[in-house]
Amino acid sequence: MHTVVYRWMIDKKLIKEIIEMGNHSLEKFLLTQSRSDENNNYIKDVLCRYYEYNGNYNEAAEVLASLAKRPESGLTLSDRLMYLGRAMACLRSKKLSTPALNVTSLRDVEDLLQVAEIQKMVLDLLLSSQIDGRTDIIDKLNSCLFTLGELYSNFAEPHSLWEAQLAILQLSNHDDRELVNQIWENILLKVVEDCGDIGEHNKMTIALEKIKSLASSHPINSSTFDLEYVTTMLEYLNCNLGGDLESVYTTMLTIGAPMESLVAIYKKIYSTNDPRWQKTSELHVLEVIMSLARYYLQNVDLWPSGMQRRSIAVNLFDLLVICQNMLYSRFAHSPLIEGVIAIKNELDNIIKN
Numbered sequence: 001m002h003t004v005v006y007r008w009m010i011d012k013k014l015i016k017e018i019i020e021m022g023n024h025s026l027e028k029f030l031l032t033q034s035r036s037d038e039n040n041n042y043i044k045d046v047l048c049r050y051y052e053y054n055g056n057y058n059e060a061a062e063v064l065a066s067l068a069k070r071p072e073s074g075l076t077l078s079d080r081l082m083y084l085g086r087a088m089a090c091l092r093s094k095k096l097s098t099p100a101l102n103v104t105s106l107r108d109v110e111d112l113l114q115v116a117e118i119q120k121m122v123l124d125l126l127l128s129s130q131i132d133g134r135t136d137i138i139d140k141l142n143s144c145l146f147t148l149g150e151l152y153s154n155f156a157e158p159h160s161l162w163e164a165q166l167a168i169l170q171l172s173n174h175d176d177r178e179l180v181n182q183i184w185e186n187i188l189l190k191v192v193e194d195c196g197d198i199g200e201h202n203k204m205t206i207a208l209e210k211i212k213s214l215a216s217s218h219p220i221n222s223s224t225f226d227l228e229y230v231t232t233m234l235e236y237l238n239c240n241l242g243g244d245l246e247s248v249y250t251t252m253l254t255i256g257a258p259m260e261s262l263v264a265i266y267k268k269i270y271s272t273n274d275p276r277w278q279k280t281s282e283l284h285v286l287e288v289i290m291s292l293a294r295y296y297l298q299n300v301d302l303w304p305s306g307m308q309r310r311s312i313a314v315n316l317f318d319l320l321v322i323c324q325n326m327l328y329s330r331f332a333h334s335p336l337i338e339g340v341i342a343i344k345n346e347l348d349n350i351i352k353n
Contacts, residue, residue: 002025027047030043039074041075048064061090061091064084067080068083068087068112069144070144071145072143077119114171115147115148118168119141119145121167123142126141166183166214170223204238204247215255220257231252246292259296264315266292267319317351
């Protein structure tokens with residue numbers, strides 16, 4: 001009799017009512033139906049809701065995770081993410097029942113969810129692209145959950161999904177600095193290319209906004225963010241696009257780069273004699289260094305520690321000495337010399353006080 005009633009209520013989608021009135025016989029009915037029709041996602045979903053309602057969170061999480069992982073089941077990737085999210089909520093519940101030996105662990109679900117979120121990122125990037133065979137690729141991404149390696153080699157790499165590649169390398173803890181730096185370069189080049197015919201200054205603004213956005217997921221000096229490389233690359237781009245002198249270093253400071261690190265990076269940029277600068281603006285880096293020093297002098301209160309304040313001032317002073325010597329030797333009549341001397345005098349006051 002119960003079986004007939006349960007089947008009728010499920011057909012009428014009276015889920016809330018059947019769960020509230022249900023007892024052990026409902027669980028038995030749902031399990032039997034689920035096993036007899038492996039592809040009936042609806043029955044499995046009702047079973048999950050029954051377990052959740054009765055506080056059987058381990059059992060609910062097990063069914064939810066199995067739903068998410070089942071390939072070719074008519075589910076979309078969004079459905080799979082939703083089931084994994086519910087499974088995680090169950091496993092984090094304070095009312096967890098005693099775990100069975102085969103129950104899905106919270107770590108298992110967290111790992112699955114993290115990879116599935118990158119799969120969603122890949123899917124979204126492909127949805128906004130114009131690649132050939134896009135429909136078949138999207139269907140494949142909805143059909144099942146892929147591993148990080150599969151997402152990289154089958155989707156992100158062949159379709160030049162640079163941001164997805166970076167996310168995959170980060171989650172897999174893959175430490176390949178040369179590859180990561182190449183990906184950052186590709187990201188920035190694509191941003192500029194996608195800008196089309198807008199003004200050069202606006203292109204630089206958009207590129208810097210992209211850096212800020214990605215830095216929220218890729219902290220500076222992590223395995224997927226080489227502060228020195230990104231800063232150097234941005235400064236070269238800034239020089240070519242005619243951006244403001246302060247654009248790059250203020251962006252780096254905004255995302256958490258230490259002033260001491262930036263001073264060291266600009267010293268290295270200036271001292272390497274990279275031929276790229278000779279082809280664009282030989283004095284660009286020197287002018288940026290002067291701007292950086294002025295920024296420090298105007299905002300010195302941002303570094304309340306006297307020791308840190310003097311340390312930054314000393315490093316900037318030493319860097320400006322190098323700049324001044326170069327100007328004397330190659331641009332003896334440059335008006336920049338006077339500016340460098342004035343900044344050095346202000347820095348000297350901080351050092352001595």
